[in-house]
Amino acid sequence: MKKAMQFNTAVIHGGQSPDPAYGAVMPPIYQTSTYAQSTPGGHKGFEYSRTHNPTRSALENAFASIEGGAFGLAFASGLAAMDAVMKLLQPGDEVISTNDLYGGSYRLFTKIFEPFGIRFRFIDLQQADQLEEHISAATRLIWVETPTNPMMQVVDIAAIARQAKAHNVLLAVDNTFASSYVQNPLALGADIVMHSATKYLAGHSDVVLGALVVNDEELDERLRFIQNASGAVPGPMDSFLTLRGIKTLHVRMQRHCENAAAIANYLAKHPAIEKVYWPGFESHPNHEVAKTQMNGFGGMLSFIPKGADYSKAIRIVEHLELFTLAESLGGVESLAGHPASMTHASIPKEIREKSGVVDSLIRLSVGIEDVRDLIQDLEQALSA
Numbered sequence: 001m002k003k004a005m006q007f008n009t010a011v012i013h014g015g016q017s018p019d020p021a022y023g024a025v026m027p028p029i030y031q032t033s034t035y036a037q038s039t040p041g042g043h044k045g046f047e048y049s050r051t052h053n054p055t056r057s058a059l060e061n062a063f064a065s066i067e068g069g070a071f072g073l074a075f076a077s078g079l080a081a082m083d084a085v086m087k088l089l090q091p092g093d094e095v096i097s098t099n100d101l102y103g104g105s106y107r108l109f110t111k112i113f114e115p116f117g118i119r120f121r122f123i124d125l126q127q128a129d130q131l132e133e134h135i136s137a138a139t140r141l142i143w144v145e146t147p148t149n150p151m152m153q154v155v156d157i158a159a160i161a162r163q164a165k166a167h168n169v170l171l172a173v174d175n176t177f178a179s180s181y182v183q184n185p186l187a188l189g190a191d192i193v194m195h196s197a198t199k200y201l202a203g204h205s206d207v208v209l210g211a212l213v214v215n216d217e218e219l220d221e222r223l224r225f226i227q228n229a230s231g232a233v234p235g236p237m238d239s240f241l242t243l244r245g246i247k248t249l250h251v252r253m254q255r256h257c258e259n260a261a262a263i264a265n266y267l268a269k270h271p272a273i274e275k276v277y278w279p280g281f282e283s284h285p286n287h288e289v290a291k292t293q294m295n296g297f298g299g300m301l302s303f304i305p306k307g308a309d310y311s312k313a314i315r316i317v318e319h320l321e322l323f324t325l326a327e328s329l330g331g332v333e334s335l336a337g338h339p340a341s342m343t344h345a346s347i348p349k350e351i352r353e354k355s356g357v358v359d360s361l362i363r364l365s366v367g368i369e370d371v372r373d374l375i376q377d378l379e380q381a382l383s384a
């Protein structure tokens with residue numbers, strides 16, 4: 001049996017082989033919707049690009065490889081990947097999820113799937129032992145985001161996985177904030193890993209794409225059926241760009257982690273800062289769990305300026321020059337966001353504030369520029 005590759009090799013070679021036509025080292029962008037057949041059903045493994053496309057297949061193999069899973073599936077966006085997971089469920093089924101999560105995920109759950117009869121419970125999963133009392137006979141899925149967007153809560157994946165298994169409930173982990181370099185949920189017992197590959201995996205803010213990785217063959221078959229039947233697949237160009245991004249994931253993530261650590265420490269000592277949310281601090285409530293399940297603490301952090309309200313937070317993000325004020329995260333360039341008015345505006349204010357997403361909160365996606373320039377930019381914006 002072939003020995004499993006180290007991660008830094010898998011990002012480049014995992015599931016890849018030269019293209020059979022001319023030996024192209026990078027898979028060609030197979031910009032085609034269909035494939036010639038000699039007789040009905042007589043084809044070379046590809047018949048229609050919603051079902052299969054060679055560029056997408058190369059990407060799906062890479063997804064599986066970097067998450068240490070057996071099967072990878074690519075979707076038109078992170079939300080399309082989540083949408084496919086939700087379609088495993090039936091009316092009356094229950095889902096338990098974290099109380100802090102991406103606003104679009106919350107919107108998908110409550111505005112699309114709740115009307116179809118799926119019930120959601122949003123709870124604080126930072127204390128894994130609190131899960132048990134929320135599991136009912138109707139619970140089919142636990143949906144965990146860790147670290148959470150934008151409060152950087154850390155959930156103990158292995159502890160949740162043990163309880164999920166004991167109750168025969170599927171555990172899905174949104175691994176977007178960590179990336180596959182920092183965290184591999186399947187190895188910790190999760191059944192499904194999901195990514196907004198738009199972020200760290202593609203890594204260059206030039207594509208929107210989603211990923212699922214699973215180990216179970218039957219689960220893969222069901223998800224692949226949904227992928228084809230619902231049809232939210234990425235095109236070959238976006239698949240190619242994501243695959244190219246993955247090849248440098250390990251080196252980018254090392255710098256993202258280093259720069260975010262430097263900025264977290266700079267902000268924590270700054271007299272104008274009230275609170276910094278970053279799992280690398282020993283004072284973070286789940287630092288010990290983060291240390292065991294993560295390889296580094298990622299490139300994301302959030303903070304609250306001292307005495308800030310809505311308009312002061314807006315003023316600070318408007319004054320940033322190197323950090324671009326924008327939705328999204330995980331690209332090589334640094335971005336700043338105001339969750340209450342941007343990424344999390346689709347969550348009602350009273351629910352949002354319960355998990356800490358207050359009007360004064362600012363979120364940073366720390367890029368891989370020279371960290372001295374990033375700190376200087378924060379310094380001038382905070383004193384403006």
Ligand code: P1T
Nearest residue numbers: 077078079102149176196198327328343
């Ligand atoms: O944008 P899309 O590729 O569909 O992925 C959605 C998504 C899912 N899960 C997490 C944790 C996410 O952060 C996102 C997208 N988030 C942003 C656009 C953002 O700025 O937070």
